[in-house]
Amino acid sequence: MSRAIPAMPLSPAPAAVDLSKVKTLVCEPSLPVRQGIRLALNNVGIRDITEANTFLAAHQACKEGDHDFLVLNQEIEANDSTFIMRELRSGALGRDPFILTVMLLSSREEPKVRSAIDCGPDDLLLIPFAPDQLMNRLRILVERRKPFVVTHDYIGPDRRAAPRPGATSATQFQVPNPVRARGTNLPRDRYDRQKQDSIVAISVERIKRLAATMDWECNALTVSAREGRMTVESTYRSLLKLEQVAGELSARVAKQLGHSTDTIDSLTEMCRRLKVTPNNVAFSDIETITQTSRRISGTYTSR
Missing domain, CATH: 1.20.120 (Four Helix Bundle (Hemerythrin (Met), subunit A))
Structure with missing residues (x-):
């Protein structure tokens, strides 16, 4: 059973990025966890928050919304949300395949962790977690987003420390960062061109x-x-x-x-x-x- 996320003091967001402008989507079935995430987001100035607590609602919100930051539980109503993440990254779902994403996991089991990594989120976070953990991940991603790599079955951040022996090095792509763009008032037409x-x-x-x-x-x-x-x-x-x-x-x-x-x-x-x-x-x-x-x-x- 998911536990509520305890409130903890947070340091302010970087002055160069105004997180109050960021549009966030939280896809999480547990009310206490959603409340904790909302508190964490509010503490750094994020107010524009959409919540989805069912798989259908999550899929619909990803399809229709114009969000910059996504917090997505790996499993919603016994449904595998890595499907949603893969659809987003491939461009088959939603308006922006580069939405900044933290995926929540409730298990450290290797198959589940591997499945989460392979669907292309920017970062993973294990439930339960403290609010400052989530927001520290967001700050890092705003400042230093990993470049993307592409294979026949993966589009997402390059998580490799080094190429496997004998493997060719995959081309890296510097992709736009919608949270940073929104928080620094980058003109929307300029962001859309980058995208x-x-x-x-x-x-x-x-x-x-x-x-x-x-x-x-x-x-x-x-x-x-x-x-x-x-x-x-x-x-x-x-x-x-x-x-x-x-x-x-x-x-x-x-x-x-x-x-x-x-x-x-x-x-x-x-x-x-x-x-x-x-x-x-x-x-x-x-x-x-x-x-x-x-x-x-x-x-x-x-x-």
């Missing part, structure tokens, strides 16, 4: 990553077929993954680049058709998918 420039840059990188992932999945499927390691389950998973990746790639290519998506859509349709009867997938089918994927990846991985 749009970052959205385009990240989308182009995502396109490259999706195309490369699609090619990798096809190669893995080909090797598996040649070596006789294909199973109904593995074939279905590969085809489903290819369908999902190709579907997002098609949408991004059409929206950001204005390209025809006929070839990508044909690949999506092939995967959708074949996964209905994965036990009947022939090697010739895999060759056709792979050849189509190579044509697509050759177009977009080098952009």
Whole structure:
């Protein structure tokens, strides 16, 4: 059961940033925790606060609101809120994929922590916490927001201390900070231009990553077929993954680049058709998918 957050004295916010102008959304099912968060926000001058205590209300508020700062519990009514976070970061939900976000966790269990990290919030905070912990996180994020990185399944802050051995270093993107922009009276049209420039840059990188992932999945499927390691389950998973990746790639290519998506859509349709009867997938089918994927990846991985 969540405990109320005790009131503690807070030091004033940095003079250069007027937090009273910041619009905040708190998505938290526990009333005592919401009250504690509101008190913490009020103590640093934040008054424009929207609360959501159900998953539906949280999703709707994220979709329609124009917020700068989001406090989001990882679990609302037994629903996984990392879905909301991923939708926000991908641009599929809401008006600003760069909303500054602290995700609340009620458990230190490694799978839950990993799931929270992988959905792209700026920071994590374990319940229960003191108000100054939340506001200190906010101050740090206002002053020193981490750059974003993009992969085929992640858009969010770069949390790596260093690249994994043998891995290529991911491109970092300096993204706009809506809390700092609002608190320093940055003209809205200027912020919107920064936001749009970052959205385009990240989308182009995502396109490259999706195309490369699609090619990798096809190669893995080909090797598996040649070596006789294909199973109904593995074939279905590969085809489903290819369908999902190709579907997002098609949408991004059409929206950001204005390209025809006929070839990508044909690949999506092939995967959708074949996964209905994965036990009947022939090697010739895999060759056709792979050849189509190579044509697509050759177009977009080098952009």
